[in-house]
Amino acid sequence: MFRTLWVWIGIPLIMIGIVAAMIIYSVNNPTDSIVERMLTYERVFRVIRQHASLLLISMTGATIVGVLGGIMLSRPSLYRAGRVVETIVNIGQTVPSIAILALFYTILGMGFRVAVFALFLYSILPILRNTFAGIDGVDYSIIEAARGMGMHPLRILTKIELPIAFPIIVAGFRTAIVINVGAATLATFIGGGGLGDLIVTGLAVRREMIILNGAALAALSAILLDYLIGKAEERVVKWS
Amino acid sequence: MSMKRILTISLVLVVLVSFLFVMGCEPAEPTVKVGSKEFTEQLILAQVAILALEHHGIPTEDESGLGGTLVNREALEAGDLDLYWEYTGTALVEFMAHDVITDPEEAYATIAEWDQAENDLIWLDMTPFDNTYTIMMRREDAEEMNIETISDLAAAINADEPAPEPGDWNFAMSHEYEARDDGVDELQETYGFQFDYADPMDMGIVYEALREKEYSVSMGFATDARIAAYNLVNLVDDMGFHPVYNCAPVVRQEMLDEFPEIPEILNPISEALTADVMSDLNMRVDIDDMDADEVAEEWLIEEGFIEPEE
Numbered sequence: 001m002f003r004t005l006w007v008w009i010g011i012p013l014i015m016i017g018i019v020a021a022m023i024i025y026s027v028n029n030p031t032d033s034i035v036e037r038m039l040t041y042e043r044v045f046r047v048i049r050q051h052a053s054l055l056l057i058s059m060t061g062a063t064i065v066g067v068l069g070g071i072m073l074s075r076p077s078l079y080r081a082g083r084v085v086e087t088i089v090n091i092g093q094t095v096p097s098i099a100i101l102a103l104f105y106t107i108l109g110m111g112f113r114v115a116v117f118a119l120f121l122y123s124i125l126p127i128l129r130n131t132f133a134g135i136d137g138v139d140y141s142i143i144e145a146a147r148g149m150g151m152h153p154l155r156i157l158t159k160i161e162l163p164i165a166f167p168i169i170v171a172g173f174r175t176a177i178v179i180n181v182g183a184a185t186l187a188t189f190i191g192g193g194g195l196g197d198l199i200v201t202g203l204a205v206r207r208e209m210i211i212l213n214g215a216a217l218a219a220l221s222a223i224l225l226d227y228l229i230g231k232a233e234e235r236v237v238k239w240s
Numbered sequence: 241m242s243m244k245r246i247l248t249i250s251l252v253l254v255v256l257v258s259f260l261f262v263m264g265c266e267p268a269e270p271t272v273k274v275g276s277k278e279f280t281e282q283l284i285l286a287q288v289a290i291l292a293l294e295h296h297g298i299p300t301e302d303e304s305g306l307g308g309t310l311v312n313r314e315a316l317e318a319g320d321l322d323l324y325w326e327y328t329g330t331a332l333v334e335f336m337a338h339d340v341i342t343d344p345e346e347a348y349a350t351i352a353e354w355d356q357a358e359n360d361l362i363w364l365d366m367t368p369f370d371n372t373y374t375i376m377m378r379r380e381d382a383e384e385m386n387i388e389t390i391s392d393l394a395a396a397i398n399a400d401e402p403a404p405e406p407g408d409w410n411f412a413m414s415h416e417y418e419a420r421d422d423g424v425d426e427l428q429e430t431y432g433f434q435f436d437y438a439d440p441m442d443m444g445i446v447y448e449a450l451r452e453k454e455y456s457v458s459m460g461f462a463t464d465a466r467i468a469a470y471n472l473v474n475l476v477d478d479m480g481f482h483p484v485y486n487c488a489p490v491v492r493q494e495m496l497d498e499f500p501e502i503p504e505i506l507n508p509i510s511e512a513l514t515a516d517v518m519s520d521l522n523m524r525v526d527i528d529d530m531d532a533d534e535v536a537e538e539w540l541i542e543e544g545f546i547e548p549e550e
Contacts, residue, residue: 204415206314
């Protein structure tokens with residue numbers, strides 16, 4: 001019981017505590033008027049909120065589309081197409097996130113919504129690829145056996161393929177979310193807000209304190225989310 | 241370990257060490273390292289300086305587009321750069337922590353004197369153009385609402401007049417303008433108004449942000465070619481909020497000792513850089529899609545500062 005509390009609440013709280021302490025210290029001890037202006041609780045909370053919205057909206061969409069897409073492509077009738085899509089996705093993944101953002105700026109314009117859309121597309125890739133690879137990797141003899149027992153394809157999917165592929169799908173989700181936290185800091189270049197506001201402004205006026213606060217918050221979100229999803233994954237795998 | 245092996249390894253070591261030795265001993269030929277900030281005007285000015293100096297036989301190194309104001313300044317102070325074009329207003333507020341000065345001559349004299357005494361940095365003659373921050377609206381909106389000055393804008397916002405598209409009194413700005421002491425916060429305080437919200441973004445897209453009607457007001461730089469090209473209008477800074485930003489090459493004293501002819505080369509060029517000339521040069525890059533070095537060369541040849549290469 002104590003261990004569970006420690007894993008789920010203790011460690012995350014320590015991580016949040018360290019960064020919170022840094023923010024409180026920076027806000028109360030600004031080195032000059034520029035830092036004072038940029039680091040107020042109001043501004044820090046605003047960029048955190050923007051960053052969280054960028055992340056939440058894009059990841060929700062990407063998870064739905066990625067998982068459904070991966071399942072569809074793994075169906076025998078679409079299997080060949082799946083291979084092609086997997087290759088395209090792998091190539092897409094090599095394009096840097098800033099280039100994706102720049103591309104969508106030229107096509108769709110600027111602002112929060114465009115940033116969300118670019119993040120959404122970028123996050124689909126690892127989820128889709130892992131879902132496809134996870135289902136594709138299920139031992140064929142198991143599926144044969146299930147079919148022999150007269151299981152409906154839908155039941156094979158939900159009872160056999162998805163549970164076996166689950167850890168790999170979650171790994172894709174984890175990759176996507178960690179990339180997304182980092183990539184979302186670039187939204188600021190097209191006026192999308194988020195933690196990038198602090199980082200880029202800090203760089204522009206060369207105030208390390210502002211950069212550090214933005215970067216620490218981004219790093220914290222990535223580490224914390226990765227940690228929590230990892231732990232959740234362990235539990236779900238144990239249950240099943 | 242076999243003898244042969246030891247011999248091979250020691251041979252390699254001797255070669256490596258002598259390599260380092262040779263590299264270390266080679267006398268560094270003095271070159272003028274020219275930096276600049278990242279926007280068009282700065283890139284052009286850096287190329288102008290490089291081409292002019294090279295034309296007079298002074299070796300240069302192109303470090304243009306190095307980074308923001310403070311990146312260049314710190315590099316200059318550290319000796320990693322020898323020359324870059326800085327704006328009087330920026331230097332006064334950012335480096336000297338001096339109050340805003342709205343008279344060009346006074347601003348120049350103050351910063352030049354201080355930098356020479358404190359930092360051994362020499363301000364060569366300044367340009368006639370004043371690339372100050374400017375507050376812009378789309379021309380048709382400004383005309384329709386009869387807004388000519390920033391005070392008019394403040395009055396309109398305070399009177400709750402409906403904003404032009406996108407329907408909010410919102411404000412697009414660069415990241416730097418958000419943080420600076422002569423930036424958006426002080427602007428609103430001085431003129432006594434409040435935008436609905438103000439978003440930071442890359443400096444390169446604020447003009448498009450205004451043109452595309454994503455924002456109703458934006459900041460910009462007064463000499464930028466896109467103001468005319470996108471049919472935007474500068475609001476008059478009737479309370480003299482923005483300091484003057486004439487531009488001048490700032491050089492390290494050591495480099496001037498090395499090449500005392502630098503001022504003679506660059507001063508007449510600065511003098512020729514009027515606001516019209518500068519926004520025309522900016523337009524050749526931003527609107528006509530030419531490269532900064534091409535534009536610089538073309539202009540220097542037009543004005544007879546350098547002769548075309550055979």
